[in-house]
Amino acid sequence: MLNLLIMSYLAKNIKYIRKLRSISSAVLSEELGIPRTTLSGYENGHTEPPVSVAQRISELFNIPLEWLLHKDLSALGALPQAPDEVEPVVLAPEGGGIAIYNLPVSAGLAGLADIGFSEKPVGYIPYMSFTKGAEAAFPVLGFSMEPTVKNGDIIIVKQWHSLDVLDTESIYMLIAAGERMIKRIEPSAVETHIVCRSDNHTAFTVPKKEIAAIYKIVAVIKPL
Template sequence: MLSTNLKYLRKRLGITQAQMAEKISIKRSLIGAYEEGRAEPKLSTLVSISRLFGISLDSLITQDHSQLVPSLDQEEANKQEGKLRVLAITVDQDHNENIELVPQRASAGYLNGYADPEFMEDLPKFRLPMLAGTGTYRAFEIAGDSMLPLVSGTVIVGRFVEDWNYIKDGTPCIIVSQREGVVFKRLFNKVKTGAYMALHSDNPVYPPYEVPVNDILEIWEAKAYISSSFPMADLSLSKLSSIVLDLQHEVMKLKKAI
């Protein structure tokens, strides 16, 4: 099915095997082998092919070519509504997804290169076995003190969020937007008519603000962080009072159970 789809989509786009090979940076002979079913593309190549044709990986691999035209039309409509997000990834020699690191100095370039496989290839990469197989992850080095106690230079590891409607209010996320760039905030999803999302800082000095949904390019739910600075313990009076109240509550529960 994949081989038939590749040939059909290439002809629909009106390009030769050589032109297609040049666009996705592989040898022309490989395109012929894929279309004849003599070889299977690796994951990174499939991602490049899906981007070239503007079609999801799932449709490319599982749908018959006769069903692709309505699928393509629907995806084009989704693009216009800002619902379809093409994600460029990199994989290791065993086809396991990497975690790409976006340093502070590369944040501005990320706005233009977030969907470009070549840009992704140039970023530092690593893997965390504890996160393997649970989604697609990317790491971002944050700047500023708006999310204390996490300090500037902390690396936030986020999991890609495909459907933004399921983000719980208050979830810490990396938000990539045309207006704000790359920021780390707590996200509140249901604002006004759904045309905006509210971004809150943990540092009360910074007031919350809204970002138009149409300006947002990607959202990554924070799942881990890497830092050379350890957060200071919160020993404020309010925190100590909360701890005492919790202890009293547990003591009362124990007394009732005896």
Template structure:
């Protein structure tokens, strides 16, 4: 048996069609169709295309995902027909938000396109976040104050790169840098320009070909309590960075 044969049996059962009807609609014999469902043989590409169009399920899902485990109505297609994002809910009907811990970031990059990997992650529900697919990523480094290590940035999945808005913050999943949280500046034919809120870091470009996922900032969850001394140090640091930025502008004049 294969995933394809299991999916074909399941999808036909959902439609309550006999094998003969499906075979007639696909313009093949019932015996030939039965072999595909039994996993005895694999359909050639031209028949696979017909099956995909018939059940209205993309080929990559038919051959790579057990569709019995997910609601097809609650799946979001990713660009380039790569994979899908299943929108799951808990027993109360609230959106399940997968949490990507810092130690699991590399595993996420390697398995982001594998729904089996994603469903093993811990989840939370935030009732005020609805109508979309959300995921939580850890903040690292000091490029985006006041967020620091111990903060989780919850992002809403962006389906179309043209929906990016200038000066808004996003989580970018890239082939080279991994998970980065930056402010969007502009888009060109081949790149997007992003920047850090910390002026010590210069803006830079990300090639569109290297972008795998984009998540728009929705909210943040801080897991580390701010201490008074920490806040004072942050205030001094912000003043210093602001002063440095003003000096740099004066020098350029």
């Protein structure tokens, strides 16, 4: 069992993170695989979350588990990054490679643009025949595109230059309104919009003018 102080921190932090990310209790409870009433009990401190739920939240939002359990994140004003860390210099392999960036891409979650990240490569993937033209790789957070793309997968992408020529069977990474997200996209009945679809979420439309960039996923790396 968790002691009362840890339960208090965890309850407060779950609610704080959810609101900071503008995620509804319905969406987060679905992502955690629990009833909405159970999540409410966790946030109000009436029900003790199992460690597996705390670990899932830690992984989902890229926050160390010890911070969820032992710190008041709201007092910090933002989700913290590990203090006093020196970002290592990662060199490209001989012959080059595809840079991996710690810029989480949303698969059904809002607010990922605010998560701590590194704009410098944290690693490289060697070039392969099926990644020809690929420009970068990113981690995925969320479950809306499972089983094709799962939470924790690394996507390899190349830039796509036209919203008028789309492969509706492919998955794309969109940058729109400050968010990075992966979707299947197709033309809309309204010419100025596109339709964004997820395998496990409701489709919605996005104005083309709000899309800053679009990339096609050419490969998905599954963690061991």
